[in-house]
Amino acid sequence: xxxxxxxxxxxxxxxxxxxxxxxxxxxxxxxxxxxxxxxxxxxxxxxxxxxxxxxxxxxxxxxxxxxxxxxxxxxxxxxxxxxxxxxxxxxxxxxxxxxxxxxxxxxxxxxxxxxxxxxxxxxxxxxxxxxxxxxxxxxxxxxxxxxxxxxxxxxxxxxxxxxxxxxxxxxxxxxxxxx
Amino acid sequence: xxxxxxxxxxxxxxxxxxxxxxxxxxxxxxxxxxxxxxxxxxxxxxxxxxxxxxxxxxxxxxxxxxxxxxxxxxxxxxxxxxxxxxxxxxxxxxxxxxxxxxxxxxxxxxxxxxxxxxxxxxxxxxxxxxxxxxxxxxxxxxxxxxxxxxxxxxxxxxxxxxxxxxxxxxxxxxxx
Numbered sequence: 001x002x003x004x005x006x007x008x009x010x011x012x013x014x015x016x017x018x019x020x021x022x023x024x025x026x027x028x029x030x031x032x033x034x035x036x037x038x039x040x041x042x043x044x045x046x047x048x049x050x051x052x053x054x055x056x057x058x059x060x061x062x063x064x065x066x067x068x069x070x071x072x073x074x075x076x077x078x079x080x081x082x083x084x085x086x087x088x089x090x091x092x093x094x095x096x097x098x099x100x101x102x103x104x105x106x107x108x109x110x111x112x113x114x115x116x117x118x119x120x121x122x123x124x125x126x127x128x129x130x131x132x133x134x135x136x137x138x139x140x141x142x143x144x145x146x147x148x149x150x151x152x153x154x155x156x157x158x159x160x161x162x163x164x165x166x167x168x169x170x171x172x173x174x175x176x177x178x179x
Numbered sequence: 180x181x182x183x184x185x186x187x188x189x190x191x192x193x194x195x196x197x198x199x200x201x202x203x204x205x206x207x208x209x210x211x212x213x214x215x216x217x218x219x220x221x222x223x224x225x226x227x228x229x230x231x232x233x234x235x236x237x238x239x240x241x242x243x244x245x246x247x248x249x250x251x252x253x254x255x256x257x258x259x260x261x262x263x264x265x266x267x268x269x270x271x272x273x274x275x276x277x278x279x280x281x282x283x284x285x286x287x288x289x290x291x292x293x294x295x296x297x298x299x300x301x302x303x304x305x306x307x308x309x310x311x312x313x314x315x316x317x318x319x320x321x322x323x324x325x326x327x328x329x330x331x332x333x334x335x336x337x338x339x340x341x342x343x344x345x346x347x348x349x350x351x352x353x354x355x
Contacts (some may be wrong), residue, residue: 002275012333018241018242019241019242020239021241022238022240022242023238025237025238025241026236026238029233029236029238030230030231030232031230031235031237033231033233033237034230034231037231038228043231043234043266045348047234047235047237049345050233050237051237052241053241054237054241055240058241076272116224117228117229119230120224121228135225139222139225139226140225142290144194145192145194160185160188160189163188163192164184164185164188167221168189169186170221170225171217171218171221174221174224175217175220
């Protein structure tokens, strides 16, 4: 028997079958968690906000257009949830820098940092939060400049400048001779 | 003149209308081609970032039925076993009393008692309709049971054990 599609599960969830929504969560929880982790770079916060994302989506399920792709939609909701979280927790740049410095790798962590993926994660985490969001939306959610501007309610010029500067910083960190 | 960072970024993001001019320039300019290659590598690296795994299952909240069919705990199994044992012992103790009780039942006496109850019921109804209450109207009939207290105590004991045991078993559900 074929596994039910996301569409089938959402229709059942809309009829009140919470187990069907549970199956949807099982399918998409890893990608949603990774959206949150790339933006927040904190496992606990990322897991909490991924859970929050699914809760909010469940509440809004009645208004969800069944013809849309659920995966893309829920990842966008996750990015927004993280964006609001960062807005509510907005601290000074100095505090951000302090937090990054606190996370200087210990000797044991340095072994892990040798792995390229960890280097990329560290480089992403070092970006200002608004840059991180734009990178997430462009690279991992494949949103256009216009869509990002609309989603974050910022001018198109800001989207471009955030994105291009973010890439410049990432390239410097990742392609440095000792990077 | 070289390509700007903006042009290179927009080209890789498929957000430019100058694709042909940019491609033409990249074919002839080594410096821009090198910059383009670096940026392209960055794109590939970002795309290749593997997914991390969650440490907990976020779907649990939406699957209440899965919670209900969870494996019983050791404490739960022990309580079930203890309750069943106590109930069985209490029942074994009660059996002789039940046997004595059954022997003491006189069927003729039962019919007489039933007739007495019916008569009494009629007397009560008459008393209620006329509001003339006689003291004898409320005397209870004598039931054909002798030494019933032991049996009642045994049955009450079994009942208490059953209620208490189920209370322990259902305590988690009651708290929810």
